[in-house]
Amino acid sequence: MEVDFLLIGQGLAGSILSYRLIKAGFKVCLVDDGSPASSSKVAAGLYNPVTGRKMVKTWQADILFDEIEAFYRELETVLNQNFLHPTGIYRPFISYEEQNEWLSKSADSQYDRYIGKIVREPGFPGVSDPFGGLLLKSSGYLDIKKMLESYRSWLLKRGSLIQGRFSEAQLTEDASGNWQFQIIRAPKLIFCNGIGVKDNSFFNWVPFTPVKGEILTVRQAFKSHEIINRGVFRIDLGNGIGKVGSTYNNREIDLEPTASGKREILDKLRQLVPIEVSSIIDHQVGIRPAMRDRRPVMGRHPKKENVFLFGGLGAKGVSLAPYFSKEMTEYLISGKEPQKEVNINRFFKYI
The missing domain is CATH 3.30.9.10 (D-Amino Acid Oxidase, subunit A, domain 2)
Structure with a gap:
């Protein structure tokens, strides 16, 4: 079977990127063994605009959060499922100083879309919040397991999934540069299998920090x-x-x-x-599948022009995947290089 792209891995990264490519009119096939221990299936799936112990706006929040709900709602419609749960996130303050800091931020227009309410005194029964807290909006969680299972069924109906473990020993490249895996032949190969790339010869030098x-x-x-x-x-x-x-x-x-x-x-x-x-x-x-610098990794292999990597989404995968899958799709279609903070070329020194 001839396809345009062969993707390895049907976790969050592989699923969302493959959907983008299918939507753009390309034929794809994914290889995945359906492991229940996949980090995507275990993850809670939060998307949260304010993160960390210091409660700071998450990296590139303004562009990421433009994509999140619209993308997953579209996928819900395609799959006829409900797996996105927009929900407020309440973050108790640890001091009056922190409360005052966020009172100041609430007057800053760049936080308008994320701050639902500043709670100045204990306000949530059952929660330890002596200094009040920050109620966030534009937040929630994705039932990733349900999304991946329903998308898997959709791929199977399309004949776009090989259920089984990927083995590089079964992968061959012909004289024209096409990749052959079992019955699939594709001119381009994309690894989206998280830390599994450490077991292949193409990207085992990429510094994943699991x-x-x-x-x-x-x-x-x-x-x-x-x-x-x-x-x-x-x-x-x-x-x-x-x-x-x-x-x-x-x-x-x-x-x-x-x-x-x-x-x-x-x-x-x-x-x-x-x-x-x-x-x-x-x-x-x-x-x-986290990276040392806590940024996704995406781009072309330095020596193999028809081999690509998309991954390293880590704990913020639900937030990162919709936007960066779009950026990766643009790269695959038009050659527009990913931004330097996520570009795989930042790791070429490790080869």
């Missing part, structure tokens, strides 16, 4: 229409169930849930929402 993250699903007598986020996030799933996370471990890169990870999450949850957790329903682990 990060292990653990997430709990808990039963707790607490209800909130907002995502509560400080130290950990808590997404209310209804019926007294919440998803809470996550840990950040760049030392032990495995898929084993740990007692220390569970303890860390529960301790931080207790500080944020001091209501007893009656039971733990699930304990999941994922390996985030």
Whole structure:
């Protein structure tokens, strides 16, 4: 079968980029083994315009957040599913100084689209917020697992997915520069399989810094229409169930849930929402495909003109993928180079 692009990996990066290419009129095929341990399937899927311990506007928020809801709503329509959940995020202040800082920022027009409300005194029952907090808008979460599963079914109906593990040993290049994998032949090959690129000869020099993250699903007598986020996030799933996370471990890169990870999450949850957790329903682990500089990576192989990489979305993948998949698509179609902060050429020194 002849296609225009062969993509390796059907996580968030591969799925969204392939949809962009299909929408642009190209034939694509993806190769993916459907691993349930994929970081995309485990991730909570938050999109949050103000992040980190210092509560700063996320990198390139203004261009990223122009794309997020419109893109996922379009995909919901195509797939006839509902997986996007626009939801306010409440971030308690840790001091009056922080409260005053955000009162000042609320007068700045660049924050208009993100600040829903400044809460100046304890205002959320069940939440530890003695100094009040910041209620964000233009935020929420994506049910990534549901999105990926429904998109997978859509690809299968189109005949655009090979279900199985990619092996470079099965990949060949003919005299015309076309790539052959099983029954698929394509002139261009794109790796979108996260840290899996470390196992191939094309991009094993790219300095991915994988990060292990653990997430709990808990039963707790607490209800909130907002995502509560400080130290950990808590997404209310209804019926007294919440998803809470996550840990950040760049030392032990495995898929084993740990007692220390569970303890860390529960301790931080207790500080944020001091209501007893009656039971733990699930304990999941994922390996985030993060980069050393915490920026995505995209572009062409330095020596193979028909081989590309798109990935490194890390913990902010839901926010990053819609915009940067568009930038990557423009590059693949017209040759317009990705911006320098995400361009793969920043890592050529590692070859």
